[in-house]
Amino acid sequence: MRLKLLVVGLAAAAALGGCQKVTKEQGTKAFYKELHLYFNNLNNEAQFRKDEMRKADAKLGIVTPTGSIYSTFVFDENAFIVKNFKCKTCETKLIITSPGTEYLCPSCGHCPYVTHGAGFNRKESPCKICMGTDGKPKEPNPALIAKEAFEKEPGAQVLPMFEFVQGKDNANATMAATVRYVRRQWAYDNRGVVDISSRVIEKAAVDPNYLPIAATAEGQLGRPPGFHRPDATFVGQIEFEFRGGDLSLKNRYQEEAVRPWKDLKGNQ
Numbered sequence: 001m002r003l004k005l006l007v008v009g010l011a012a013a014a015a016l017g018g019c020q021k022v023t024k025e026q027g028t029k030a031f032y033k034e035l036h037l038y039f040n041n042l043n044n045e046a047q048f049r050k051d052e053m054r055k056a057d058a059k060l061g062i063v064t065p066t067g068s069i070y071s072t073f074v075f076d077e078n079a080f081i082v083k084n085f086k087c088k089t090c091e092t093k094l095i096i097t098s099p100g101t102e103y104l105c106p107s108c109g110h111c112p113y114v115t116h117g118a119g120f121n122r123k124e125s126p127c128k129i130c131m132g133t134d135g136k137p138k139e140p141n142p143a144l145i146a147k148e149a150f151e152k153e154p155g156a157q158v159l160p161m162f163e164f165v166q167g168k169d170n171a172n173a174t175m176a177a178t179v180r181y182v183r184r185q186w187a188y189d190n191r192g193v194v195d196i197s198s199r200v201i202e203k204a205a206v207d208p209n210y211l212p213i214a215a216t217a218e219g220q221l222g223r224p225p226g227f228h229r230p231d232a233t234f235v236g237q238i239e240f241e242f243r244g245g246d247l248s249l250k251n252r253y254q255e256e257a258v259r260p261w262k263d264l265k266g267n268q
């Protein structure tokens with residue numbers, strides 16, 4: 001992939017010299033790829049730190065020179081962020097991030113995208129409207145969390161994760177874009193255990209050895225406690241410039257904290 005980027009980059013550089021020109025599709029694609037590389041590098045660094053902390057001789061829970069906190073980044077050029085979305089149940093203003101749309105409002109504990117009828121039990125979360133047949137919070141209907149649905153909401157601001165500010169139609173000049181991303185900060189909890197079923201372990205996207213599993217009724221053996229849990233979420237914005245295959249930052253990060261969502265398991 002790196003080689004291909006280089007080729008496109010060279011083509012873009014050559015174009016500037018008056019040789020072969022790149023199309024706007026080629027230029028935009030190369031821009032996206034460089035952005036993914038940028039955020040992937042940050043995520044790989046986070047994974048490295050996490051792996052280091054998982055080593056048998058690491059003193060987990062004790063603050064190391066680099067700390068026991070790390071951050072992961074989400075960027076998707078096709079996704080968006082919604083600011084000032086009003087929860088339909090309690091009217092709290094929320095920030096919604098489309099790659100990780102949450103199921104329940106952090107303020108009232110109900111699905112923020114549907115209107116609850118009169119007489120619903122506000123204290124019961126998730127209530128029957130928010131709950132699926134399996135007794136867990138129901139995934140919101142895709143139509144309710146589509147870009148168009150948020151655009152119709154009064155006051156809500158729908159912001160793309162990738163927004164051209166310069167060079168959209170001419171990949172041979174300097175391209176620039178406002179990039180929005182989600183940063184999740186993970187903190188080490190040395191007493192944390194996960195209460196999950198064996199089926200979930202089978203399907204887990206992460207190495208099960210990383211899951212400190214509490215002893216369950218299904219006979220799962222408990223593992224020593226301690227794991228990283230999401231501690232805070234931020235929505236960030238930054239401007240990038242892309243010229244001749246090279247990516248550069250145009251300004252400093254601006255970040256805004258997102259209110260933590262409630263534990264999906266209950267309303268404690």
Ligand SMILES: [Zn+2]
Nearest residue numbers: 087090105108
């Ligand atoms: Zn709410």
Ligand SMILES: [Zn+2]
Nearest residue numbers: 110111127130
């Ligand atoms: Zn509800």
